[in-house]
Amino acid sequence: MAEAYAAVLEKLTKSSIEHDYDPRRRFAWPDGLDADEWLMPPELMSVHDTPLAGSLDRRTLKALSKWELVNFFSLTLHGERELLMVISRHIHTDGFEAPSDFFHRFIEEENNHIWFFSEFCRRYGKIYPDSTVSVASEDLRPGLGILLSFLRILIFEEIGDHFNIRMGSDARLPSIVRALNRAHHGDESRHIAAGRQIARRLHALLGRLSPEEESAFLEQLKEYVSFTLQSFYNPQMYSDAGIRDAYGFRRELLLQPGRRKQHGVFLGRSLAFLRSSGMVLRPDALY
Numbered sequence: 216m217a218e219a220y221a222a223v224l225e226k227l228t229k230s231s232i233e234h235d236y237d238p239r240r241r242f243a244w245p246d247g248l249d250a251d252e253w254l255m256p257p258e259l260m261s262v263h264d265t266p267l268a269g270s271l272d273r274r275t276l277k278a279l280s281k282w283e284l285v286n287f288f289s290l291t292l293h294g295e296r297e298l299l300m301v302i303s304r305h306i307h308t309d310g311f312e313a314p315s316d317f318f319h320r321f322i323e324e325e326n327n328h329i330w331f332f333s334e335f336c337r338r339y340g341k342i343y344p345d346s347t348v349s350v351a352s353e354d355l356r357p358g359l360g361i362l363l364s365f366l367r368i369l370i371f372e373e374i375g376d377h378f379n380i381r382m383g384s385d386a387r388l389p390s391i392v393r394a395l396n397r398a399h400h401g402d403e404s405r406h407i408a409a410g411r412q413i414a415r416r417l418h419a420l421l422g423r424l425s426p427e428e429e430s431a432f433l434e435q436l437k438e439y440v441s442f443t444l445q446s447f448y449n450p451q452m453y454s455d456a457g458i459r460d461a462y463g464f465r466r467e468l469l470l471q472p473g474r475r476k477q478h479g480v481f482l483g484r485s486l487a488f489l490r491s492s493g494m495v496l497r498p499d500a501l502y
C-alpha cells in the first residue's frame with residue numbers, strides 16, 4: 216500500500232515537471248476587457264437559478280459577471296495563500312516523506328497561480344480583501360486535524376475546478392479568461408489527484424474515531440464548506456455592479472432553493488469522494 220501511494224505521487228510529480236510552463240510568458244494580456252462581454256458565464260453566477268437574476272437589467276448582469284469573476288479569482292488566490300502555509304508546514308516532516316517531492320511542485324504551481332490571478336484582478340479590476348477561512352485546525356488530535364486540513368484543501372480545489380473546467384472552454388468568454396482557467400485546471404487536476412491519495416492515506420492511519428471526535432470533525436468540515444460557499448456571495452461585488460442594498464441582495468440569494476441545488480452541483484465530486492472513501496457517511500449534511 217505504501218509503495219503504491221509513493222508510486223502515484225511520483226507519477227504526479229513527473230507529470231507536473233512535463234507540463235512545466237513560465238506563467239509570465241504563457242499569457243497574452245489584452246489592454247482592456249469589453250464591458251459588453253460575459254466574464255463569468257451566467258450559469259455560474261451567484262444569481263443563477265433564482266428569480267433575482269430576472270430583476271437585473273442586462274447591463275447590471277454583465278457588470279456583475281465581471282465582478283463575480285474578480286471575486287472568484289480573488290478568493291482563489293487568498294485560499295491558495297492559506298493552503299501554501301499548510302503544505303509548507305508539512306513538507307519534509309515525519310509522515311510526509313512520500314509527498315514531499317510533489318509538494319515542491321505544488322508550492323511552485325500555487326505561487327504561479329497566485330501571481331496570474333492577482334495579475335488579472337489588478338489589471339482589470341482589483342483584488343477583493345480576504346474573506347476565506349483558515350484551512351488549519353488546532354483543537355483536534357494531530358492526525359485528525361491534519362486530515363481535516365487536507366480535506367479542506369481538497370474541497371476548496373474541487374469547487375474551484377468545477378468553475379475552471381466550465382470557463383476554460385466557454386466560447387462566450389474572452390480568451391484571457393479561458394486561458395487562465397485552462398492553465399489552472401491543468402495543474403489542479405494533479406493537486407486534486409494527489410490530495411485524494413493523501414487524504415485516504417491519512418484516514419487509513421487514523422484508527423477509530425470516538426463519537427466526540429467524529430462529531431467535532433464533521434462540525435468543522437461543515438463550517439468550512441459553508442464559509443467557502445458563502446464567499447461566492449461577496450456583497451462588494453453586488454455593490455460594484457451597481458446593485459443597491461448589496462447585503463440585502465446577498466441575504467435574499469442565500470435563501471433561494473435554487474442556490475442550494477447549485478451548491479450541491481459545485482460540491483458533487485467532493486461529496487462522492489467523501490462517501491466512497493468512507494470518511495463521511497452522510498456528506499449531503501455538509502452543506
Ligand SMILES: [Fe+2]
Binds near residue numbers: 403
Ligand atoms: Fe491553484
Ligand SMILES: [Fe+2]
Binds near residue numbers: 325372402403406
Ligand atoms: Fe492547487
